[in-house]
Amino acid sequence: MKILVSKKITLDLFCKNPIQIIEKEKNEIISISKNKKTVFYVIQPKALKKLFDIKEYFVKSKITKKEKKIIEKFPMHTNWIPDKDFIQKAALWGISLNEEVSKYELASFISYWEAEGLFFHHIQWQQKLARSLERSRSMNNAIQQKKDITYIPVPDQKTPDGFRGK
Template identity: 50%
Template sequence: MLIGTNLKNFLKNPLKILKKIKKKKLIIFKKKIPIMYILNIKTFNKLLKYKIKYKNYKKKIKKTEKNKKFIMHKHWKPDKNFLKQASLWGIKLYKTATKTELASFISYWNAEKRSFYHIQWQQKLARNLQQIRNMINIKKKNINNISKLEYKIPYGFRGE
């Protein structure tokens, strides 16, 4: 169950309000926007257990995925030395993948449901980043421009 109060009331007498939340959660609002959540100790311990389980789950994924093929998932990340590896593969990258680049890569391959080794996923990411970044740097020519002819004769040539 939730109890809500505004910041002014909480600052006037916090102990009185904290005694009310024995098995409940308290939300403190400022201008109708929640700015603070207060939990009792049991709820806090439950959240802490879930956080520890989640961390262990992520560690299990990292350990198993390096040696086996796997389908792309939302928790995948390239290694810390990704840029160095990419340079060994002949791909020059000057910065690692941004969050949006990584998210678009993961969402594309997650939908494909193809399985590869971890190193292969990194190679695909490196090639993908190279292609995307090269396309951005290429200036597109305006095909509607008509080139102007120069009628000047360069020095050293004879004009007739």
């Protein structure tokens, strides 16, 4: 906050006429101090808006569209796609994906999260996709590896050596 302060005033001076001081320093941040220690700050509404207005930050700093996509939280939308190095990133997160995301898997993921309406950063969406793929692919593999449920085992008639009955 110290860097953003436009004016420093003592508490005694501020107490004499606070309204005049505040009106004089429109859109700014004022530091009120006593014995050379800051007691409190007066933050004008416009200065507060500047501090927390992310759109203004992007306009001033000229951040690229890709960087903005990575920094900003957003709800899932139909045009969202993971990064080109998604498989490598998933491996860094401890999720081993052997093949790229199919368009059907991506469409399923997007349609589910679009309906939820939650806001996440781009990297968080990718992590959710990786976990979703890991879960769905492991379930598909488990289903394929199940034995035929119509198979009826036939017990053999042999008694192993060492068991009674032989």
